[in-house]
Amino acid sequence: MKQYKVAVLGATGAVGREMIKILEERNFxxxxxxxxxxxxxxxSVIPFRGKDVVVRExxxxxxxxxxxxxxxxxxKLAKEYAPHIVAAGAVFVDNSSAFRMDENxxxxxxxxxxxxxxxxxxxxxxxxxxxxxxxxAVNALNKISPIQNMVVSTYQAVSGAGAGGPVELTEExxxxxxxxxxxxxxxxxxxxxxxxxxxxxxxxxxxxxxEMKMQNEGRKILHLPELxxxxxxxxVPVYRSHSISITLRTETPISVADAxxxxxxxxxxxxxxxxxxxxxxxxxxxxxxDIVFVGRIRKDLTSENGISLWxxxxxVRKGAATNTIQIAELLIx
Amino acid sequence: MKQYKVAVLGATGAVGREMIKILEERNFxxxxxxxxxxxxxxxSVIPFRGKDVVVRExxxxxxxxxxxxxxxxxxKLAKEYAPHIVAAGAVFVDNSSAFRMDENxxxxxxxxxxxxxxxxxxxxxxxxxxxxxxxxAVNALNKISPIQNMVVSTYQAVSGAGAGGPVELTEExxxxxxxxxxxxxxxxxxxxxxxxxxxxxxxxxxxxxxEMKMQNEGRKILHLPELxxxxxxxxVPVYRSHSISITLRTETPISVADAxxxxxxxxxxxxxxxxxxxxxxxxxxxxxxDIVFVGRIRKDLTSENGISLWxxxxxVRKGAATNTIQIAELLIx
Numbered sequence: 327m328k329q330y331k332v333a334v335l336g337a338t339g340a341v342g343r344e345m346i347k348i349l350e351e352r353n354f355x356x357x358x359x360x361x362x363x364x365x366x367x368x369x370s371v372i373p374f375r376g377k378d379v380v381v382r383e384x385x386x387x388x389x390x391x392x393x394x395x396x397x398x399x400x401x402k403l404a405k406e407y408a409p410h411i412v413a414a415g416a417v418f419v420d421n422s423s424a425f426r427m428d429e430n431x432x433x434x435x436x437x438x439x440x441x442x443x444x445x446x447x448x449x450x451x452x453x454x455x456x457x458x459x460x461x462x463a464v465n466a467l468n469k470i471s472p473i474q475n476m477v478v479s480t481y482q483a484v485s486g487a488g489a490g491g492p493v494e495l496t497e498e499x500x501x502x503x504x505x506x507x508x509x510x511x512x513x514x515x516x517x518x519x520x521x522x523x524x525x526x527x528x529x530x531x532x533x534x535x536x537e538m539k540m541q542n543e544g545r546k547i548l549h550l551p552e553l554x555x556x557x558x559x560x561x562v563p564v565y566r567s568h569s570i571s572i573t574l575r576t577e578t579p580i581s582v583a584d585a586x587x588x589x590x591x592x593x594x595x596x597x598x599x600x601x602x603x604x605x606x607x608x609x610x611x612x613x614x615x616d617i618v619f620v621g622r623i624r625k626d627l628t629s630e631n632g633i634s635l636w637x638x639x640x641x642v643r644k645g646a647a648t649n650t651i652q653i654a655e656l657l658i659x
Numbered sequence: 660m661k662q663y664k665v666a667v668l669g670a671t672g673a674v675g676r677e678m679i680k681i682l683e684e685r686n687f688x689x690x691x692x693x694x695x696x697x698x699x700x701x702x703s704v705i706p707f708r709g710k711d712v713v714v715r716e717x718x719x720x721x722x723x724x725x726x727x728x729x730x731x732x733x734x735k736l737a738k739e740y741a742p743h744i745v746a747a748g749a750v751f752v753d754n755s756s757a758f759r760m761d762e763n764x765x766x767x768x769x770x771x772x773x774x775x776x777x778x779x780x781x782x783x784x785x786x787x788x789x790x791x792x793x794x795x796a797v798n799a800l801n802k803i804s805p806i807q808n809m810v811v812s813t814y815q816a817v818s819g820a821g822a823g824g825p826v827e828l829t830e831e832x833x834x835x836x837x838x839x840x841x842x843x844x845x846x847x848x849x850x851x852x853x854x855x856x857x858x859x860x861x862x863x864x865x866x867x868x869x870e871m872k873m874q875n876e877g878r879k880i881l882h883l884p885e886l887x888x889x890x891x892x893x894x895v896p897v898y899r900s901h902s903i904s905i906t907l908r909t910e911t912p913i914s915v916a917d918a919x920x921x922x923x924x925x926x927x928x929x930x931x932x933x934x935x936x937x938x939x940x941x942x943x944x945x946x947x948x949d950i951v952f953v954g955r956i957r958k959d960l961t962s963e964n965g966i967s968l969w970x971x972x973x974x975v976r977k978g979a980a981t982n983t984i985q986i987a988e989l990l991i992x
Contacts, residue, residue: 475961479812479904481854481893495852499832519828520943521814521895521902523955523969528934532915532957541960556960556967558904560814562854563896569854571812571891571904575961582865601861610853622856624865627874627889628808628908634889636856 329357330658331392333416335407336399337361337372337381340489341421344647345396350375352651355658360392389414394654397421397452398647412448419450419653421646423535426451426543433546436652437594438465443656450653453547454539455645456480456559460570461547462618462644463637466592467585468548471576474631475554478540481562481569482525483609486641487512492565513561522561534559567609568641573626573634582623585633589620594644599623607638615640616648662690663991664725666749668740669732670694670705670714673822674754677980678729683708685984688991693725722747727987730754730785731980745781752783752986754979756868759784759876766879769985770927771798776989783986786880787872788978789813789892793903794880795951795977796970799925800918801881804909807964808887811873814895814902815858816942819974820845825898846894855894867892900942901974906959906967915956918966922953927977932956940971948973949981 332349336342338361349356359374361381368383382388384407389395395411397404397420404422411418425431432442433451435458443450453461464473484491490512498508498518508516515522526536541555562569580588590597598607599621607619618639626632639645665682669675671694682689692707694714701716715721717740722728728744730737730753737755744751758764765775766784768791776783786794797806817824823845831841831851841849848855859869874888895902913921923930931940932954940952951972959965972978 477810477906477959477961479891481814481895499836503832503836514937515941516943519896519898520941521897521971522941523902523904523939524934524937531960532934532955533960554961556906556962556965558812558906558955558967558969560902560904560969562814563852564854565852569856569893571856571893573810573889573891601857601865604847604857606856608848608853608855610849622865622891626810627864627866628810628887629889632889634891636891636893638854 327355328658329355330394331358331360332356333360333362333389333392333395335362335384335395335397335403338363338367338370339398340485340642341646342398344642345398345650346372346374348643348647348651354651354654362388386410389416392416394419394657396650396654408449417446417448417450417657419452419650421452421650423454425449426453433543434653435461435547435649436656437462439547440656443653452646452650452653453543454536455486455641456482456568456570457540457543458645458649459568459618459637459639459641460540460572461544462594462639463620463635464572464574466588466595467574467576467580467633470580470584470588471578472550473548473553474575474577476572476574478555478557479571480557480559481564482559483564483566483568483641484517484561485566486568495563495565517561517563519563523558525559525561533557564609566613566640566642567638568645569607569609569636569638571636573632575629575631579631580633582625585623594618595620597621607636609638612638613640614643616644618644660688661991662688663727664691664693665689666693666695666722666725666728668695668717668728668730668736671696671700671703672731673818673975674979675731676705677975678731678983679705679707681976681980681984687984687987695721719743722749725749727752727990729983729987741782750779750781750783750990752785752983754785754983756787756872758782759786760879766876767986768794768880768982769989770795772880773989776986785979785983785986786876787869788819788974789815789901789903790873790876791978791982792901792951792970792972792974793873793905794877795927795972796953796968797905797907799921799928800907800909800913800966803913803917803921804911805883806881806886807908807910809905809907811888811890812904813890813892814897815892816897816899816901816974817850817894818899819901828896828898850894850896852896856891858892858894866890897942899946899973899975900971901978902940902942902969902971904969906965908962908964912964913966915958918956927951928953930954940969942971945971946973947976949977951977
């Protein structure tokens with residue numbers, strides 16, 4: 327089997343570290359792993375297949391001979407290094423939002439639009455974490471009847487803000503227990519025992535950038551250019567796994583039984599929908615997994631063609647790292 | 660000024676205690692306070708206006724001479740004692756859900772339908788906590804153009820489950836910190852760092868009783884018999900104040916500016932809606948207050964006539980105890 331030189335850009339962050347873990351877990355054919363980070367983190371070591379691999383400083387000319395670069399760096403760095411990665415002949419599978427809406431860049435969830443990955447010109451984008459979890463959950467319904475619109479409220483875990491998010495939540499809980507003042511730095515306000523209805527910056531229409539991703543990325547991934555999504559994104563004091571409340575309207579009505587059957591058979595989903603037995607998705611049950619749990623499926627009471635559901639998925643894994651590796655797997659098939 | 664003999668049924672629970680605190684705070688004209696509870700709690704004392712008042716055991720014949728009974732007891736007890744309260748000539752302002760949908764019982768939010776309170780036949784019901792917080796927020800919009808439907812996702816604090824809720828959250832956080840197993844009893848699962856998408860029992864249509872209250876009680880309070888509400892109720896690890904994400908559709912479109920103006924002028928509301936300055940409602944800011952904070956007001960992207968908003972309110976106070984006392988105030992006006 328062919329082996330690949332794989333670099334991880336932003337290897338020391340929460341998503342970068344998870345990517346390396348998942349490369350090992352999924353036995354991706356890596357001939358050499360090249361963890362890349364800023365000068366500050368260069369020289370540290372990362373375990374991979376039982377050995378310590380030294381983190382190198384990313385530079386414009388460091389990509390020679392590399393086959394695949396997995397991007398786990400902020401937009402600014404993704405934009406800065408993308409031309410160098412492409413010029414060196416590597417494929418850049420990027421988890422930042424820098425290129426997601428670029429019409430020359432495929433935006434891919436392997437369970438939904440794997441064929442788009444092969445149309446790349448050197449860059450493939452990984453969608454937003456909440457978008458991945460939501461679309462994996464609703465894709466099976468879209469296949470029965472096209473989704474026209476969705477009203478979405480998210481319950482997003484602190485790990486979505488990077489490695490500092492969980493640390494800040496733990497510190498705040500401890501401070502509160504010890505009667506010390508809470509001093510937020512990752513989040514704009516205290517997140518322990520609180521909710522923050524802002525993720526990302528606000529755009530002109532009053533929605534945050536995070537909220538608009540659900541519509542913009544959803545249109546591109548599902549190939550539904552007219553899709554309308556009204557989203558409210560909220561940070562909650564949960565360590566890991568995003569949860570999402572979705573009410574969607576399809577072109578023609580879908581029964582609850584048909585929706586449950588379709589979701590139970592859909593790739594990447596697990597139907598957890600037995601209310602009588604108190605079985606429904608919860609974030610503590612989906613953490614450290616790649617499957618999106620879907621439940622609470624019922625007819626929307628406000629629309630003939632509506633279905634409501636609740637889904638949870640680990641946004642560091644399926645919402646970011648795993649999805650990126652899955653895209654890389656499509657490339658080497 | 661006339662003084663009233665006021666009893667509190669369920670005086671030792673979370674809502675009962677809050678009612679007594681609020682009677683004192685609002686200087687309700689109480690000639691005598693009579694805290695009532697089960698035999699188990701009888702004999703304990705509750706502070707009121709600087710004195711300790713002894714809790715009495717509730718019995719069918721204990722209501723003679725009482726003017727107003729504030730109900731903070733479960734449905735079963737409310738149903739058991741209501742006939743005795745009414746027969747004794749007292750007015751029963753009940754926070755349980757036992758009589759809310761009874762057509763002979765007014766269901767009242769004083770900021771919305773105070774006139775209904777005066778049509779009582781001995782019993783007045785206090786609405787569900789999430790319903791109160793939501794309707795106080797949207798009532799001003801309903802006055803501009805009637806609300807036709809609402810898609811609602813709640814983020815409900817643990818104190819909504821009674822005094823044991825916050826205790827359980829604290830115990831679980833401590834257990835997790837100390838590496839001990841979590842043993843839920845108030846909630847069906849761990850609530851610390853988790854979300855539970857079930858509040859109340861499930862009904863035939865897949866919605867919980869709590870979720871259906873938003874539509875059923877909303878219709879009665881707003882006098883909108885055709886109102887459609889699709890609700891998802893979720894317990895979150897927040898001590899106090901429920902938060903609610905609402906997307907509503909009105910008969911004719913309402914502009915964001917008009918919605919903001921109406922809400923800023925509405926009784927019981929505070930407009931907290933300056934996203935650029937990171938000003939939006941959060942549960943830590945609304946706890947121990949009676950005002951519902953409303954913000955994140957923006958056009959719904961899925962419907963011409965839609966508005967989305969986010970609101971937070973203290974469900975123990977405005978969502979329960981304060982609203983009950985406000986109803987009693989209407990009676991003595």
